[in-house]
Amino acid sequence: MNFNELKGQLSAIEIPLARKRKLDGLAEVFLEEINKGNQVEVVFICTHNSRRSQFSQVWCQYFSDLFARKEIICYSGGTEITSVYPGVLETLKEHGFNVESSMEGSNPEYRVFWNGSHGVSIFSKLYADTKNPEKDFIAVLTCDDADENCPYIPGAKFRIPLPYKDPKFSDNTISQQSEYNKTSLLIGAEMYYMFSKIEELCK
Numbered sequence: 001m002n003f004n005e006l007k008g009q010l011s012a013i014e015i016p017l018a019r020k021r022k023l024d025g026l027a028e029v030f031l032e033e034i035n036k037g038n039q040v041e042v043v044f045i046c047t048h049n050s051r052r053s054q055f056s057q058v059w060c061q062y063f064s065d066l067f068a069r070k071e072i073i074c075y076s077g078g079t080e081i082t083s084v085y086p087g088v089l090e091t092l093k094e095h096g097f098n099v100e101s102s103m104e105g106s107n108p109e110y111r112v113f114w115n116g117s118h119g120v121s122i123f124s125k126l127y128a129d130t131k132n133p134e135k136d137f138i139a140v141l142t143c144d145d146a147d148e149n150c151p152y153i154p155g156a157k158f159r160i161p162l163p164y165k166d167p168k169f170s171d172n173t174i175s176q177q178s179e180y181n182k183t184s185l186l187i188g189a190e191m192y193y194m195f196s197k198i199e200e201l202c203k
Contacts, residue, residue, distance in 0.1 A: 010192050022162055026138075029158050043138070044142050045076070045146050048078050048082040058097065059184075069195070074120065077126055078126060083106060083124050085168075087176055109123040110123065128154065135155040137155060
């Protein structure tokens with residue numbers, strides 16, 4: 001995966017000031033934990049853990065590697081178990097990520113990796129799944145439904161709403177791939193902005 005090929009696309013995406021303020025706040029929380037010498041565990045949460053939270057986990061972990069922030073480890077979860085939507089996997093491949101399936105069934109587990117990295121394991125699960133951290137993690141709510149229905153996240157040290165529009169509305173239509181690309185690149189652009197902000201604050 002060549003970031004230089006994606007950088008232009010991500011940098012061209014305009015992030016509204018209100019979103020930048022949210023991302024600035026998230027960057028400050030990350031940096032606060034880093035400066036304390038803590039491992040930063042972040043769990044991206046949406047209802048079905050099938051689209052937005054999966055994109056967020058992958059992009060956040062990718063930029064954690066790109067910016068050499070090994071102390072940041074990314075997870076995802078939902079309030080219901082479904083499966084990773086195939087359009088997510090196709091979109092990640094289109095953006096240069098490698099995707100491999102390690103199991104079959106109604107809720108397969110996939111490994112998403114890049115440039116020889118270990119990457120991340122993604123599958124639909126509850127945010128309280130045993131593969132996710134139990135306490136002192138940062139909970140980032142990527143959909144309004146999860147934000148409204150989960151006012152309290154057990155074990156979360158911080159709870160930060162960062163909702164995205166669900167690309168599900170385009171499923172099985174001619175606009176599906178373009179909408180999934182748009183959602184993925186938006187999340188990628190915002191994660192890139194946030195990690196750039198962390199570096200800026202460190203200077």
